[in-house]
Amino acid sequence: MRRGCPYGTHRVIEPKGVLPQPALKIDNDMEIYDNEILIDVKTLNIDSASFTQIKEQAKGNIEEIKRIMRSIVDERGKHQNPVTGSGGMLIGTVEKIGPALEGKTDLKVGDKIATLVSLSLTPLRIDEILEVRPDVDQVDIKGKAILFESGIYAVLPDDLPENLALSVLDVAGAPAQTAKLVKPGDTVVVIGGTGKSGMLCLYEAKKRAGVTGKVICIGSRDETIARVKEANLADVYIKANATNAVEILEKVREATNGEMADLVINTVNIPNTEMSSILITKDGGTVYFFSMATSFTKAALGAEGVGKDVTMLIGNGYTKGHAAIALELMRESKELRRIFEELYA
Amino acid sequence: MRRGCPYGTHRVIEPKGVLPQPALKIDNDMEIYDNEILIDVKTLNIDSASFTQIKEQAKGNIEEIKRIMRSIVDERGKHQNPVTGSGGMLIGTVEKIGPALEGKTDLKVGDKIATLVSLSLTPLRIDEILEVRPDVDQVDIKGKAILFESGIYAVLPDDLPENLALSVLDVAGAPAQTAKLVKPGDTVVVIGGTGKSGMLCLYEAKKRAGVTGKVICIGSRDETIARVKEANLADVYIKANATNAVEILEKVREATNGEMADLVINTVNIPNTEMSSILITKDGGTVYFFSMATSFTKAALGAEGVGKDVTMLIGNGYTKGHAAIALELMRESKELRRIFEELYA
Numbered sequence: 001m002r003r004g005c006p007y008g009t010h011r012v013i014e015p016k017g018v019l020p021q022p023a024l025k026i027d028n029d030m031e032i033y034d035n036e037i038l039i040d041v042k043t044l045n046i047d048s049a050s051f052t053q054i055k056e057q058a059k060g061n062i063e064e065i066k067r068i069m070r071s072i073v074d075e076r077g078k079h080q081n082p083v084t085g086s087g088g089m090l091i092g093t094v095e096k097i098g099p100a101l102e103g104k105t106d107l108k109v110g111d112k113i114a115t116l117v118s119l120s121l122t123p124l125r126i127d128e129i130l131e132v133r134p135d136v137d138q139v140d141i142k143g144k145a146i147l148f149e150s151g152i153y154a155v156l157p158d159d160l161p162e163n164l165a166l167s168v169l170d171v172a173g174a175p176a177q178t179a180k181l182v183k184p185g186d187t188v189v190v191i192g193g194t195g196k197s198g199m200l201c202l203y204e205a206k207k208r209a210g211v212t213g214k215v216i217c218i219g220s221r222d223e224t225i226a227r228v229k230e231a232n233l234a235d236v237y238i239k240a241n242a243t244n245a246v247e248i249l250e251k252v253r254e255a256t257n258g259e260m261a262d263l264v265i266n267t268v269n270i271p272n273t274e275m276s277s278i279l280i281t282k283d284g285g286t287v288y289f290f291s292m293a294t295s296f297t298k299a300a301l302g303a304e305g306v307g308k309d310v311t312m313l314i315g316n317g318y319t320k321g322h323a324a325i326a327l328e329l330m331r332e333s334k335e336l337r338r339i340f341e342e343l344y345a
Numbered sequence: 346m347r348r349g350c351p352y353g354t355h356r357v358i359e360p361k362g363v364l365p366q367p368a369l370k371i372d373n374d375m376e377i378y379d380n381e382i383l384i385d386v387k388t389l390n391i392d393s394a395s396f397t398q399i400k401e402q403a404k405g406n407i408e409e410i411k412r413i414m415r416s417i418v419d420e421r422g423k424h425q426n427p428v429t430g431s432g433g434m435l436i437g438t439v440e441k442i443g444p445a446l447e448g449k450t451d452l453k454v455g456d457k458i459a460t461l462v463s464l465s466l467t468p469l470r471i472d473e474i475l476e477v478r479p480d481v482d483q484v485d486i487k488g489k490a491i492l493f494e495s496g497i498y499a500v501l502p503d504d505l506p507e508n509l510a511l512s513v514l515d516v517a518g519a520p521a522q523t524a525k526l527v528k529p530g531d532t533v534v535v536i537g538g539t540g541k542s543g544m545l546c547l548y549e550a551k552k553r554a555g556v557t558g559k560v561i562c563i564g565s566r567d568e569t570i571a572r573v574k575e576a577n578l579a580d581v582y583i584k585a586n587a588t589n590a591v592e593i594l595e596k597v598r599e600a601t602n603g604e605m606a607d608l609v610i611n612t613v614n615i616p617n618t619e620m621s622s623i624l625i626t627k628d629g630g631t632v633y634f635f636s637m638a639t640s641f642t643k644a645a646l647g648a649e650g651v652g653k654d655v656t657m658l659i660g661n662g663y664t665k666g667h668a669a670i671a672l673e674l675m676r677e678s679k680e681l682r683r684i685f686e687e688l689y690a
């Protein structure tokens with residue numbers, strides 16, 4: 001059996017010397033190396049920014065969505081959207097474990113797991129697309145995938161429906177980072193607070209900011225705002241277009257009596273929202289960009305352009321314990337669980 | 346006289362509702378609004394990532410570089426490279442000050458200043474390109490520019506040559522952020538430590554990390570490494586290709602006895618160096634991406650893909666006092682000053 005590198009560089013076809021994530025093409029042959037895990041895939045959870053782009057390109061046509069997805073995997077050996085660069089994650093059953101991992105992993109053949117590394121670096125083979133659920137970004141397939149030695153995963157819990165766990169784990173990094181960043185008394189704005197990761201961030205932020213803090217939810221639709229309001233996830237609700245920096249600035253100024261936010265969390269799934277995020281942050285405050293539609297240069301030059309001394313964080317999808325933290329929210333909050341079961345499970 | 350918005354939104358032609366930086370086209374008519382400053386421009390300092398791209402496109406031909414630069418400004422009303430999205434900065438003389446700024450600004454007509462906001466949002470008119478200095482990314486022109494009310498600037502100091510001040514101010518954010526991030530005893534790697542911003546970061550890092558720390562310089566050429574070594578700016582020097590993550594990982598592992606870095610500062614001017622930066626950072630450490638060639642998704646998904654719990658910062662070009670901090674380095678270090686005068690002044 002062939003020996004593999006922990007990071008999966010042995011599967012990179014081109015360009016040479018890079019890791020599987022930035023690679024243009026990786027080897028998706030399903031014969032495993034000695035330190036790989038073979039997964040029988042059940043469901044893909046496509047990253048929201050990626051799926052939004054694919055749906056637009058396909059004009060909503062399901063067969064066309066399937067065709068685009070297959071052509072991405074044919075071309076790259078992984079489901080990495082060439083426009084957004086992003087992936088998503090998957091759930092499936094452990095089918096084979098490389099002998100070099102014996103004693104190193106807790107996994108057993110037959111375990112149901114979710115991979116917590118992006119599909120944008122995961123070798124994937126799609127044999128058949130069974131069902132596309134465009135509203136929740138989930139796609140059931142027949143197919144196989146490979147988890148590298150350095151790849152992280154979560155065994156699916158017994159007490160939560162699979163699809164619910166999948167949709168929560170997809171964005172697990174966001175609430176876990178929120179938990180680290182919010183201090184009591186903080187004013188926190190979640191741009192895209194009406195979305196999947198946004199709602200988890202709102203809940204976590206409200207818990208941490210406490211009674212002396214203020215948590216503000218920004219969304220663009222009456223319907224989604226009403227849902228979040230009913231569940232009481234924020235203190236203030238703003239309906240506005242996140243790409244309109246001037247509108248967002250004025251509305252947040254009003255909601256904060258001109259003080260602006262200590263922390264802004266950006267969880268939208270559309271481009272051109274960097275300036276809105278920067279302008280509503282206090283000098284010395286922090287912007288946490290979780291959105292995969294964030295442009296590095298727009299953020300860096302935008303902040304400089306208006307002379308804003310703010311800390312801007314790139315939303316690392318991983319932080320220690322993120323899966324456990326995110327799943328626990330489904331047990332902690334009946335309201336969140338109800339919404340997530342309705343929308344995603 | 347027309348009234349302007351502090352952020353310059355009154356000059357945005359398209360798309361509407363955005364700020365001048367992300368805008369595709371802004372109005373570069375040199376009739377000022379009541380809160381604007383008109384500058385008689387002397388020299389443009391084109392951002393390194395941008396100029397590298399332009400030089401490549403022009404195959405090094407000076408006339409072609411001029412043509413590309415003029416076509417960018419014709420099309421956008423500002424010098425924003427459509428490929429890299431970045432700008433640069435300029436020096437010139439204050440020619441007119443809008444009446445609404447009276448009592449609000451310390452500037453007087455005739456002051457020589459450097460703008461510290463990016464050219465990617467600065468209304469600019471080029472009347473003539475006088476000289477292109479491709480080695481230092483500087484271009485002398487006849488032309489005018491506008492500084493918005495929120496725009497930051499520095500009055501040029503008397504004791505430093507203009508071109509020297511310009512080249513230091515171009516990257517002023519980098520050493521100022523380094524000063525904030527480095528703690529005594531830290532292991533710090535500067536990828537691109539042989540470059541302009543890189544050398545300033547090395548110097549600042551060595552000062553802060555102190556005798557118990559370790560500062561590592563990575564560059565790709567013998568010549569540039571020899572220069573940095575002679576000036577004793579780092580403790581360890583590594584020659585390697587920053588796009589080859591595996592090579593960088595192995596060399597830094599060796600240099601740090603497997604401990605890796607507390608802080609990695611990325612100041613290269615080429616794409617695809619995110620993974621190198623992430624892999625050589627300790628769990629719990631920080632990556633500071635100053636390079637404008639950084640891809641947001643490659644960084645976010647790359648860290649997740651290898652399960653690295655690192656804080657990743659978007660290099661905000663501005664932080665309080667950055668101009669003063671950077672210029673002071675030219676007075677503090679004879680070595681740095683000598684190199685900078687040789688290379689850039």
Ligand SMILES: NC(=O)c1ccc[n+]([C@@H]2O[C@H](COP(=O)([O-])OP(=O)(O)OC[C@H]3O[C@@H](n4cnc5c(N)ncnc54)[C@H](OP(=O)(O)O)[C@@H]3O)[C@@H](O)[C@H]2O)c1
Pocket residue numbers: 047048049050086170171173191192193194195196197198218219220221224225240241242243267268269270290291292293315316317318645646649
């Ligand atoms: N590793 C990572 O960092 C990582 C991992 C997973 C996902 N992500 C990214 O996180 C982002 C959010 O993912 P998600 O699953 O939470 O997406 P989602 O459920 O689709 O939520 C998107 C949010 O954006 C809001 N939005 C869209 N257009 C808007 C506009 N013009 N103005 C204001 N709000 C607008 C939506 O609000 P309305 O519905 O009210 O319009 C909604 O709240 C995506 O960009 C995704 O790529 C990152």
Ligand SMILES: NC(=O)c1ccc[n+]([C@@H]2O[C@H](COP(=O)([O-])OP(=O)(O)OC[C@H]3O[C@@H](n4cnc5c(N)ncnc54)[C@H](OP(=O)(O)O)[C@@H]3O)[C@@H](O)[C@H]2O)c1
Pocket residue numbers: 300301304392393394395431515516518536537538539540541542543563564565566569570585586587588612613614615635636637638660661662663
């Ligand atoms: N607001 C902001 O955040 C801001 C402001 C200004 C500039 N910047 C960005 O900062 C970056 C650096 O600017 P600068 O003026 O300091 O540029 P510079 O002087 O041209 O330095 C570039 C550095 O990259 C290194 N490099 C290039 N290719 C490499 C490779 N394959 N392997 C290893 N090292 C390599 C060079 O090393 P060798 O010469 O040894 O090859 C050099 O040290 C640029 O991307 C620029 O856009 C950002």
